[in-house]
Amino acid sequence: xxxxxxxxxxxxxxxxxxxxxxxxxxxxxxxxxxxxxxxxxxxxxxxxxxxxxxxxxxxxxxxxxxxxxxxxxxxxxxxxxxxxxxxxxxxxxxxxxxxxxxxxxxxxxxxxxxxxxxxxxxxxxxxxxxxxxxxxxxxxxxxxxxxxxxxxxxxxxxxxxxxxxxxxxxxxxxxxxxxxxxxxxxxxxxxxxxxxxxxxxxxxxxxxxxxxxxxxxxxxxxxxxxxxxxxxxxxxxxxxxxxxxxxxxxxxxxxxxxxxxxxxxxxxxxxxxxxxxxxxxxxxxxxxxxxxxxxxxxxxxxxxxxxxxxxxxxxxxxxxxxxxxxxxxxxxxxxxxxxxx
Amino acid sequence: xxxxxxxxxxxxxxxxxxxxxxxxxxxxxxxxxxxxxxxxxxxxxxxxxxxxxxxxxxxxxxxxxxxxxxxxxxxxxxxxxxxxxxxxxxxxxxxxxxxxxxxxxxxxxxxxxxxxxxxxxxxxxxxxxxxxxxxxxxxxxxxxxxxxxxxxxxxxxxxxxxxxxxxxxxxxxxxxxxxxxxxxxxxxxxxxxxxxxxxxxxxxxxxxxxxxxxxxxxxxxxxxxxxxxxxxxxxxxxxxxxxxxxxxxxxxxxxxxxxxxxxxxxxxxxxxxxxxxxxxxxxxxxxxxxxxxxxxxxxxxxxxxxxxxxxxxxxxxxxxxxxxxxxxxxxxxxxxxxxxx
Ligand SMILES: O=P(O)(O)O[C@H]1O[C@H](CO)[C@@H](O)[C@H](O)[C@H]1O
Ligand SMILES: O=P(O)(O)O[C@H]1O[C@H](CO)[C@@H](O)[C@H](O)[C@H]1O
Numbered sequence: 001x002x003x004x005x006x007x008x009x010x011x012x013x014x015x016x017x018x019x020x021x022x023x024x025x026x027x028x029x030x031x032x033x034x035x036x037x038x039x040x041x042x043x044x045x046x047x048x049x050x051x052x053x054x055x056x057x058x059x060x061x062x063x064x065x066x067x068x069x070x071x072x073x074x075x076x077x078x079x080x081x082x083x084x085x086x087x088x089x090x091x092x093x094x095x096x097x098x099x100x101x102x103x104x105x106x107x108x109x110x111x112x113x114x115x116x117x118x119x120x121x122x123x124x125x126x127x128x129x130x131x132x133x134x135x136x137x138x139x140x141x142x143x144x145x146x147x148x149x150x151x152x153x154x155x156x157x158x159x160x161x162x163x164x165x166x167x168x169x170x171x172x173x174x175x176x177x178x179x180x181x182x183x184x185x186x187x188x189x190x191x192x193x194x195x196x197x198x199x200x201x202x203x204x205x206x207x208x209x210x211x212x213x214x215x216x217x218x219x220x221x222x223x224x225x226x227x228x229x230x231x232x233x234x235x236x237x238x239x240x241x242x243x244x245x246x247x248x249x250x251x252x253x254x255x256x257x258x259x260x261x262x263x264x265x266x267x268x269x270x271x272x273x274x275x276x277x278x279x280x281x282x283x284x285x286x287x288x289x290x291x292x293x294x295x296x297x298x299x300x301x302x303x304x305x306x307x308x309x310x311x312x313x314x315x316x317x318x319x320x321x322x323x324x325x326x327x328x329x330x331x332x333x334x335x336x337x338x339x340x341x
Numbered sequence: 342x343x344x345x346x347x348x349x350x351x352x353x354x355x356x357x358x359x360x361x362x363x364x365x366x367x368x369x370x371x372x373x374x375x376x377x378x379x380x381x382x383x384x385x386x387x388x389x390x391x392x393x394x395x396x397x398x399x400x401x402x403x404x405x406x407x408x409x410x411x412x413x414x415x416x417x418x419x420x421x422x423x424x425x426x427x428x429x430x431x432x433x434x435x436x437x438x439x440x441x442x443x444x445x446x447x448x449x450x451x452x453x454x455x456x457x458x459x460x461x462x463x464x465x466x467x468x469x470x471x472x473x474x475x476x477x478x479x480x481x482x483x484x485x486x487x488x489x490x491x492x493x494x495x496x497x498x499x500x501x502x503x504x505x506x507x508x509x510x511x512x513x514x515x516x517x518x519x520x521x522x523x524x525x526x527x528x529x530x531x532x533x534x535x536x537x538x539x540x541x542x543x544x545x546x547x548x549x550x551x552x553x554x555x556x557x558x559x560x561x562x563x564x565x566x567x568x569x570x571x572x573x574x575x576x577x578x579x580x581x582x583x584x585x586x587x588x589x590x591x592x593x594x595x596x597x598x599x600x601x602x603x604x605x606x607x608x609x610x611x612x613x614x615x616x617x618x619x620x621x622x623x624x625x626x627x628x629x630x631x632x633x634x635x636x637x638x639x640x641x642x643x644x645x646x647x648x649x650x651x652x653x654x655x656x657x658x659x660x661x662x663x664x665x666x667x668x669x670x671x672x673x674x675x676x677x678x679x680x681x682x
Contacts (some may be wrong), residue, residue, distance in 0.1 A: 004428040012433045012505060021508045023422060023433065031420030032402075035492030039380065061373075079372030081364060081650070081657055087345040092353045092364065141649040149646025151376030158649065164353060166655035167362045269653035293652050305490025308482040308499065309422070311634050312610035314507035316422055 006320045015216035016179070016187060018171045022218050023316040026323065038147055038301045045106045045153045053078075054154035056103045071116075072123040073100040074159075082162055094162040095131060099123060101155040108144070108155050108263055110253035110335055117246035124270065125234040125242075127159050132233075132275030135161035137169050140234075145265025147295055147303060165274060172271060173286075180285030188287035192226050201321055203328045204251055208244040211252050213325040218315040220297045220304050221259065221324050223252065225290040232286045233272035252292070255331045262300035268292045347661045356557035357520070357528060359512045363559050364657040367664065379488055379642045386447045386494045394419075395495035397444045412457075413464040414441040415500075423503055435503040436472060440464060442496040449485070449496050449604055451594035451676055458587035465611065466576040466583075468500050473574075473616030476502035478510050481575075486606025488636055488644060506615060513612060514627075521626035529628035533567050542662055544669045545592055549585040552593050554666040559656040561638045561645050562600065562665050564593065566631040573627045574613035593633075596672045603641035609633045 004011075010025040053060045056068040061078040074097055082094025101120050102112055109117060124140055131138045142157035143150040165173060179187035195201055195212045203223060204211040214224045225248070231237060237245065256264035270290050273283035297304040297318065310316055332339075345352075351366040394401045397409045402419040415438055423435025442461050443453055450458060465481055472479045483498035484491040506514060520528035536542055536553045544564060545552040555565045566589070572578060578586065597605035611631050614624035638645040638659065651657055673680075 002428045004432065009428055010423055010433050010435070021511075023503075023507075025422035028420055028422050033492065035490055036487040079369055081366035081369050081659075082351055087343045087350055091345065092351050094351070137654070139650060139654045141653050143646075143649040146377040149376060149648040151374065160650050160654065162364075162654075166364075166650075168654055267648045267652050269649065271653070291653060305484075307490040307608045308484040308610065309480060309501050309507075311608050312482050312612070312632060313478070313480045313501065313503075313509055318422075 007323060012314075013216050015214070015218075016191075017175050017214075017216075018168060019175055020216070021314055022216055023314050024320055025316060025318060026320045028318040033298060033302055035305070036303075038303060040301065047104045047106045049105060052105060052152065052154055054098070054100050054152050054156055055105060068103075069100070070103055071119045072102075074098070074123065074127060077158065082160055092162065092164055094135060094160060096161075097127065097131075097159040099127065099157050099159060101157070105154040108253070108257075110250055110257050111337070112155075112250075114243070114246045114250055117249055118242055121234075121237070121242045121245055125237065128234045128270075128272070128275070131159065131161035132235075132279065134276065135163060136274045136276035136278065137162050137165050138275055139166065139169075139269060141267060141269035143267050145263060147265040148267050150265075169271065169274070173274070176285040176287070186230060186285050186287045188226060188289060189230055192228065192287075201325045203255070203325055204248055206244050206248045208241045209248045211248060213321040213328070215321060217321045217324065218306075218317060219293045219295065220317065220319060221256070221292075221294050221328060222321075223292045223328070225249075225252070225292070227288055230284075231272075231288045232283055233275070233288060234270060236288075251333050254333055254335045255328050256292075256294060258331045258334075258336050259327065260296055260300040261336050262296075264294055264296065266292050266294035348664060353655075354557050356555070356559075357532075358516050358555075358557075359509060360516055361557070362655055363557055364655050365661055366657060366659060367661045369659040374639060374643055376646070377644075379644060381642065388445045388447045390446060393446060393493065393495055395439070395441050395493050395497055396446060409444075410441070411444055412460045413443075415439070415464065415468060418499065423501055433503065433505055435476060435501060437502075438468065438472075438500040440468065440498050440500060442498070446495040449594070449598075451591055451598050452678070453496075453591075455584070455587045455591055458590055459583055462575075462578070462583045462586055465498075466578065469575045469611075469613070469616070472500065472502035473576075473620065475617065476504060477615045477617035477619065478503050478506050479616055480507065480510075480610060482608060482610035484608050486604060488606040489608050491606075510612065510615070514615070517626040517628070527571060527626050527628045529567060529630060530571055533569065533628075542666045544596070544666055545589055547585050547589045549582045550589045552589060554662040554669070556662060558662045558665065559647075559658060560634045560636065561658060561660060562597070562633075562635050562669060563662075564633045564669070566590075566593070566633070568629055571625075572613075572629045573624055574616070574629060575611060577629075592674050595674055595676045596669050597633075597635060599672045599675075599677050600668065601637055601641040602677050603637075605635055605637065607633050607635035 007026045013022050058066050077096035077098050080096035082096050086093045128138050138161045140159050176187050201212045208228055210226045211223050272288040273286035295303040348367045354363050399407050418437035418439050421437035423437050427434045469479050479502045481500050517528050533551055542553045549569055551567045552564050613629040614627035636644040
């Protein structure tokens, strides 16, 4: 009888964090691609465009004028999906903010310096604190690239805080709580330890952080970014952990850009223990983490489509998480655009 | 105090079939769109292309030559995500097939005649029977349009059968089973009755079928297609129900094409009671249904991106299901391409 090889034999894997399954069919990478090819990136974004509402000094949709900011800049989303007022007290309420990472439109996180990235991390921690005082969930997320629905090239992320725990937060809450009560330690702490021993899915490690392709990854080059220490929320990070985070983020995002020599699109976001009026409860089963969900599969212009079977039956991937980790490990840590100059 | 209006006030809705939540923020439709605009459709697909592996008489990747079929044509996917052989008996196994709907490449279901669509329905029932004899789940799905990852313009769908219940099938199984044991009738039978009374989310009704935008719809113009009678699986449909299904599908898909005057992209698929060796068990809590998940939001080239917040927190939609149903109701039932000639 043939022995099982993950790279040759289809199999299903379980995601213990979000209680979901994925079908892994690595042999599918052999199939030719004749489908949609994404439009190539517009190469030149001007450093400053006075008509871009995210730029310093620009006028926004509501008539407000942006300051000439020189670090990060946080403001209320002019078209918020969640608003603080609602006709009755039980209704869904929330707040939506936009955070610019840098005054220049022609940079992205991997092209920013480590101190500049550190400023973004501090701003993330601060907004978690500010909105977390009023709301049980503060979702920080970045949509990078037009392919990921990003409608403005200026480097920025969004923050949507809500009066309810969103669906995926609820799933992670249930899974982490159940794991802690069964095993007496946080699911993601134990998971991080195992991956450090096995090594095959690690992408980067540093003094305080780990980056790995999770065993249950759905997107081709999906990663999970975890602190080594048990940390429940962004504001708890020490200065040393924040500096180290800036450095490992720069490495990861440089590897991503280098993989297909493009400004790598993704959606990313932070998950930590719930906040709001119940912030003081016991949330020790939570471990802070960031998810990176990049859509590209084969090249800068050929993405993975999560359609048909994936929408109606189960997520499916075409290379193994171990193969993805291996490729990300071998990609250089110097940005291809800086190497070329 | 202001009274609650779904079209003005954000709110969350529960999907009892898949145990999920969606955030509805209809006021967001006011925001301008500066993001990705999809490439326009290639207008002319030749009726017959001898190099297209889906055409009658063409040679496929494995060297097989297609017959000169004149109705539907079913064959094994040359790059299957699921294969019947696996190194051990407990591993995931399955089969992947492709079904051509018509010998011509330049038609789509809404442009086919009702008897031609009826032939497709009979082929769906037959393949459910064939693969359902061996596998507990037979997923029929159609990815229509390049935007939905479809890599071949020839009208076709896919069938992936598996030795396991996929994730979403498991969710629907749990929800429908729990509802039946609590209320003594199938969830979707009761839901269909309620929608028939309320009418605000109905799109089309016929003697044997209903089409509605479900209360919990995530995609802008998502619909649910339900038989009026309690039917567990496709093969149980009577000849009259099949004819009527062909007719209501033609109407729905014509409305979809007319909405933005384009060949409307979507992923669709059928869900029915599990099959395989346990087909004889009691599955009365299941009601056969089809989901249509179309990505377009504002026009033929501006889609809804399910990214960032949606991937990391919760699905979010920008118009209410009632608004979507209203728009679909008012769109004509004569195809815009036939009206123009
Ligand atoms: O098999 P196809 O049509 O080449 O592939 C398409 O449908 C599959 C099933 O939904 C997806 O996994 C692929 O990402 C998509 O491109
Ligand atoms: O708010 P933006 O950037 O205009 O919008 C983008 O992110 C949102 C949150 O993930 C999504 O709902 C939108 O579909 C996407 O285009």
